[in-house]
Amino acid sequence: MSEKPYHHGALEAALMDAALDFVQTSGIEALTLRDLARTLGVSPSAVYRHFPSRDHLVSRVSQAARESLADALLEARNAVISNGRAKRRSVERFEAIGRAYVVFATQHPSLFAAAFALCDVPPAAEDNPSAWSVLVDSVEEMVVSQAIPASRRADAPIIAWAGVHGLANILTASIWPKGYAFDNEIDAVVTGISRAIS
Amino acid sequence: MSEKPYHHGALEAALMDAALDFVQTSGIEALTLRDLARTLGVSPSAVYRHFPSRDHLVSRVSQAARESLADALLEARNAVISNGRAKRRSVERFEAIGRAYVVFATQHPSLFAAAFALCDVPPAAEDNPSAWSVLVDSVEEMVVSQAIPASRRADAPIIAWAGVHGLANILTASIWPKGYAFDNEIDAVVTGISRAIS
DNA sequence: CCGAATATGTGAACACTGTCAACATTTATG
DNA sequence: CATAAATGTTGACAGTGTTCACATATTCGG
Numbered sequence: 001m002s003e004k005p006y007h008h009g010a011l012e013a014a015l016m017d018a019a020l021d022f023v024q025t026s027g028i029e030a031l032t033l034r035d036l037a038r039t040l041g042v043s044p045s046a047v048y049r050h051f052p053s054r055d056h057l058v059s060r061v062s063q064a065a066r067e068s069l070a071d072a073l074l075e076a077r078n079a080v081i082s083n084g085r086a087k088r089r090s091v092e093r094f095e096a097i098g099r100a101y102v103v104f105a106t107q108h109p110s111l112f113a114a115a116f117a118l119c120d121v122p123p124a125a126e127d128n129p130s131a132w133s134v135l136v137d138s139v140e141e142m143v144v145s146q147a148i149p150a151s152r153r154a155d156a157p158i159i160a161w162a163g164v165h166g167l168a169n170i171l172t173a174s175i176w177p178k179g180y181a182f183d184n185e186i187d188a189v190v191t192g193i194s195r196a197i198s
Numbered sequence: 199m200s201e202k203p204y205h206h207g208a209l210e211a212a213l214m215d216a217a218l219d220f221v222q223t224s225g226i227e228a229l230t231l232r233d234l235a236r237t238l239g240v241s242p243s244a245v246y247r248h249f250p251s252r253d254h255l256v257s258r259v260s261q262a263a264r265e266s267l268a269d270a271l272l273e274a275r276n277a278v279i280s281n282g283r284a285k286r287r288s289v290e291r292f293e294a295i296g297r298a299y300v301v302f303a304t305q306h307p308s309l310f311a312a313a314f315a316l317c318d319v320p321p322a323a324e325d326n327p328s329a330w331s332v333l334v335d336s337v338e339e340m341v342v343s344q345a346i347p348a349s350r351r352a353d354a355p356i357i358a359w360a361g362v363h364g365l366a367n368i369l370t371a372s373i374w375p376k377g378y379a380f381d382n383e384i385d386a387v388v389t390g391i392s393r394a395i396s
Numbered sequence: 397c398c399g400a401a402t403a404t405g406t407g408a409a410c411a412c413t414g415t416c417a418a419c420a421t422t423t424a425t426g
Numbered sequence: 427c428a429t430a431a432a433t434g435t436t437g438a439c440a441g442t443g444t445t446c447a448c449a450t451a452t453t454c455g456g
Contacts, residue, residue, distance in 0.1 A: 043406050118371050132375040159390040166364025173316050177330040185356050192357040192394035241435050
């Protein structure tokens with residue numbers, strides 16, 4: 001019943017939650033330690049009991065964003081219901097992952113930007129499950145189902161990642177060229193990738 | 199012979215030059231008005247006689263970076279010497295542009311990041327010649343030379359841009375997945391794009 | 397169960413930043 | 427030439443990350 005306990009109890013988790021909330025609405029570069037502390041009713045220096053610096057906090061947020069992205073990809077992959085053969089299903093899963101990548105970026109632009117914001121502090125060692133591994137696994141599934149030739153096993157992941165990552169950046173960074181309206185860039189790029197790796 | 203003339207004379211140009219220099223070595227987010235003024239031997243508020251705010255300065259730097267990129271693309275395009283027919287030459291030019299995009303990013307990572315750093319201040323209206331128009335023109339050249347079907351006229355530019363832009367970001371943002379060494383990602387992606395739009 | 401070690405939070409400071417208002421000086425203009 | 431405009435300076439303000447000394451709560455060995 002005490003109004004203000006001296007100790008918060010779970011400041012670290014609360015900081016991460018609040019930081020993620022803030023980033024989603026205002027972007028990661030607008031994230032401020034003092035703002036964070038203010039919204040949690042805590043003094044600014046309290047943050048330093050849980051994070052050595054703002055950059056470390058940002059790095060953790062970035063890592064959480066990458067995990068959200070990877071989760072979204074896995075979810076999209078598993079949502080594919082295909083009655084066809086393994087060959088067809090592997091392609092449908094692959095394209096679902098690609099679409100989900102871009103959709104995640106457009107639906108959570110600030111989070112996506114935060115996920116790949118370069119930070120001086122290196123991310124934690126164990127950064128799985130990563131979006132990259134989801135992609136690589138999907139490519140491998142296509143290879144074994146003979147949807148794509150085995151000779152593309154090495155190239156396909158980077159080709160696919162470059163395509164969806166580039167489109168995601170273009171769509172979210174507000175650098176779309178003037179005068180070029182486009183109906184469904186996502187379809188164009190995803191099917192383009194499929195052709196590129198076939 | 200006076201040591202310190204009260205008026206600098208060409209502060210705006212000097213500011214742009216110094217800012218571009220600084221960005222190339224330290225990145226655009228480390229750019230500081232006070233640092234800039236210090237290196238030019240000028241008071242911080244002098245900057246405000248030429249730029250309404252730091253964001254406007256950053257926006258101008260970003261624009262200059264985009265122009266540098268576009269110049270590099272045009273140069274690479276024009277450096278292609280092809281004795282073959284127009285068809286073959288158009289493809290070679292297109293791939294040269296794609297390679298130059300990624301090479302520019304890897305050789306000037308900070309400049310590339312600055313070029314597409316999102317800024318609140320919208321860029322100036324006349325933003326030509328842009329990398330995008332170079333790409334679109336190249337695609338059109340391939341269409342008229344019948345190197346690619348006309349039906350791909352609409353899709354090809356965004357497919358190509360997404361591919362090279364994505365690879366450029368991946369290579370420069372230090373987000374390359376651990377354990378995946380790769381010989382020539384650029385070749386893989388550029389030739390992949392060519393297949394995708396054929 | 398108690399006292400000490402440890403974990404966690406506070407308050408006041410420091411250097412730094414972008415920005416602005418008032419003032420100074422140089423240049424341009426009628 | 428006088429006056430207006432352009433350009434630079436000084437000093438301030440609020441806000442930031444960070445640190446240090448201190449306060450309080452929790453945990454743990456005896």
